[in-house]
Amino acid sequence: MSITVYWGSGSPFSWTVLLALETKGQGYESRLLQMSQGEHKTPEFLALNPRGKVPVLVDGSQVISESLAILTWLEAQYPEPPLFGRTAVEKAAVMQVVSELVSYVEAPIMAISRTTFFKPWDADSQAAISESVAAAKPELQRLDTRLQSMPWLAGQVLSVADLRLYPLLQLLWRAIGAADRKGGLPVMHELDRDNFPELDRWARQIEALHGYNRTYPPHWRA
Numbered sequence: 001m002s003i004t005v006y007w008g009s010g011s012p013f014s015w016t017v018l019l020a021l022e023t024k025g026q027g028y029e030s031r032l033l034q035m036s037q038g039e040h041k042t043p044e045f046l047a048l049n050p051r052g053k054v055p056v057l058v059d060g061s062q063v064i065s066e067s068l069a070i071l072t073w074l075e076a077q078y079p080e081p082p083l084f085g086r087t088a089v090e091k092a093a094v095m096q097v098v099s100e101l102v103s104y105v106e107a108p109i110m111a112i113s114r115t116t117f118f119k120p121w122d123a124d125s126q127a128a129i130s131e132s133v134a135a136a137k138p139e140l141q142r143l144d145t146r147l148q149s150m151p152w153l154a155g156q157v158l159s160v161a162d163l164r165l166y167p168l169l170q171l172l173w174r175a176i177g178a179a180d181r182k183g184g185l186p187v188m189h190e191l192d193r194d195n196f197p198e199l200d201r202w203a204r205q206i207e208a209l210h211g212y213n214r215t216y217p218p219h220w221r222a
């Protein structure tokens with residue numbers, strides 16, 4: 001069957017799916033949508049995902065949206081190498097971290113990036129960002145501590161937990177740079193990559209993965 005992925009440059013949920021496809025060594029047709037041109041809101045794309053959100057994966061006759069559902073599909077169809085763990089203990093560890101990311105980490109990081117990139121750089125935005133920094137910081141500290149005793153977030157091998165977190169952190173670190181160019185908000189630097197040595201080591205492992213360069217958001221290279 002042939003796989004087609006519809007994705008957006010810089011979309012962390014899309015990036016996770018691309019990383020999973022590269023890790024599993026699955027060839028795929030890449031459909032990069034220009035979200036600034038509204039290509040994710042065309043009738044053709046809305047027929048695939050009525051919410052008009054990326055990523056969407058088409059595999060033969062299956063059309064799947066929501067990145068976690070896509071990852072679940074890929075794991076079932078292309079089991080090697082496993083990204084959700086092999087044993088019951090490993091599977092539970094992976095899902096625990098994924099659940100923690102979805103429940104506690106994603107919201108403050110997405111709020112920081114959306115506010116920085118898309119809202120006016122005023123006192124209200126800066127107050128909202130400061131609140132999200134306060135929420136994100138202990139979470140990043142917890143993850144950094146976890147990585148002191150294991151190479152990957154769910155243990156000894158790469159998993160969807162790693163592929164889920166990495167794009168979010170890249171987005172966060174990019175938002176800090178963008179905020180600096182708007183005048184800056186010093187509290188954001190509490191989340192700098194340098195402040196989390198284990199997350200930095202772990203991020204470098206992801207950046208060394210085969211196929212990583214093909215997944216890097218093209219508009220970030222400009």
Ligand SMILES: N[C@@H](CCC(=O)N[C@@H](CS)C(=O)NCC(=O)O)C(=O)O
Pocket residue numbers: 008010011012013014040052053054055065066067068
């Ligand atoms: N829960 C979804 C989130 C997908 C999502 O929010 N995608 C964003 C890009 S990061 C999007 O397509 N936004 C466009 C819009 O909402 O109009 C997933 O995990 O796939």
